[in-house]
Amino acid sequence: MKAISYSLFGYGKPKADNCFSFNSYLEGLAVNLRINRLLYPGWDNYLVTDKPTAEKFAGLFAAYNWADALEAEVKETAPLCEAMLWRLLPAFDVEEDGIGSHYSHFICRDLDSVATYREAQAVQQWVDSEAGAHAITDSISHSIAMMGGMIGFTPQSFRERVRAESFEELLAKYKLDFSRKGSDQDFLNRVVYPRYAKKGEESIIQHYFKGYSQTWLHGFTRCDCWLYADATGHKGDCPLNIDLGLDIDPHDANCISEHIGAAGFNHLQTMNLIRKYNDRFEDLIEAEQAHPEIFSWLWT
Numbered sequence: 053m054k055a056i057s058y059s060l061f062g063y064g065k066p067k068a069d070n071c072f073s074f075n076s077y078l079e080g081l082a083v084n085l086r087i088n089r090l091l092y093p094g095w096d097n098y099l100v101t102d103k104p105t106a107e108k109f110a111g112l113f114a115a116y117n118w119a120d121a122l123e124a125e126v127k128e129t130a131p132l133c134e135a136m137l138w139r140l141l142p143a144f145d146v147e148e149d150g151i152g153s154h155y156s157h158f159i160c161r162d163l164d165s166v167a168t169y170r171e172a173q174a175v176q177q178w179v180d181s182e183a184g185a186h187a188i189t190d191s192i193s194h195s196i197a198m199m200g201g202m203i204g205f206t207p208q209s210f211r212e213r214v215r216a217e218s219f220e221e222l223l224a225k226y227k228l229d230f231s232r233k234g235s236d237q238d239f240l241n242r243v244v245y246p247r248y249a250k251k252g253e254e255s256i257i258q259h260y261f262k263g264y265s266q267t268w269l270h271g272f273t274r275c276d277c278w279l280y281a282d283a284t285g286h287k288g289d290c291p292l293n294i295d296l297g298l299d300i301d302p303h304d305a306n307c308i309s310e311h312i313g314a315a316g317f318n319h320l321q322t323m324n325l326i327r328k329y330n331d332r333f334e335d336l337i338e339a340e341q342a343h344p345e346i347f348s349w350l351w352t
Contacts, residue, residue, distance in 0.1 A: 184209030
């Protein structure tokens with residue numbers, strides 16, 4: 053099994069100046085559950101949340117779970133950037149024997165971003181490889197190797213490379229001030245990335261379409277399709293333009309976002325795509341019925 057990992061936290065706390073309203077992240081969750089069903093069939097949606105959020109939306113999360121659309125894990129309240137790193141928890145989700153991993157692969161994503169066909173193509177190329185990690189950049193603003201919401205790992209390789217068998221052991225071993233904004237990505241780039249990107253011992257596929265590209269590793273991949281084709285697509289003859297075998301128009305699924313990892317989504321294109329396949333989301337609509345003040349715009 054494979055998982056798409058998110059974190060959602062902070063219900064009832066004052067909104068930071070650079071953050072969306074809390075409800076917008078729930079709306080992002082609802083949109084992502086739909087888009088992921090189209091682009092990542094068979095993948096679990098794995099949500100890690102804090103107690104205040106879990107208590108407030110217990111019914112919603114339970115209904116999503118009954119619909120087999122979401123697996124939620126509840127943690128104690130934590131500093132901002134530690135909570136962002138909760139997305140790494142699938143690495144430590146092991147089988148009952150304590151040895152094997154529940155998931156073969158997991159990717160970390162932001163709730164205020166939506167997947168595109170081109171992203172799913174990059175992820176599939178990583179899954180088909182033997183690499184333990186994956187990283188994407190797709191904007192000139194992406195200036196570091198590992199963006200917190202654009203990475204993926206194989207759980208066993210992650211535990212082995214960071215030498216930790218639990219999330220708590222991971223934090224204890226590599227001490228950082230996680231109350232400082234950006235410390236989660238400092239951790240990823242100073243601690244995790246070097247363990248996958250050491251020359252001669254690398255185990256990472258890097259799709260650096262735009263942004264960070266300062267690497268000499270074998271798994272470095274990029275193309276210049278964005279110069280010549282639709283800004284969110286590949287040219288037909290590009291070797292990265294693989295067929296995912298999905299019954300969805302790639303163009304429709306690329307136009308919903310300005311670039312991979314972009315905050316927000318193109319509302320008209322996204323809603324057109326969702327409504328085109330609305331019969332596949334009846335269970336999600338039923339799960340959301342108790343919160344029309346948040347989700348009703350998705351149903352009409």
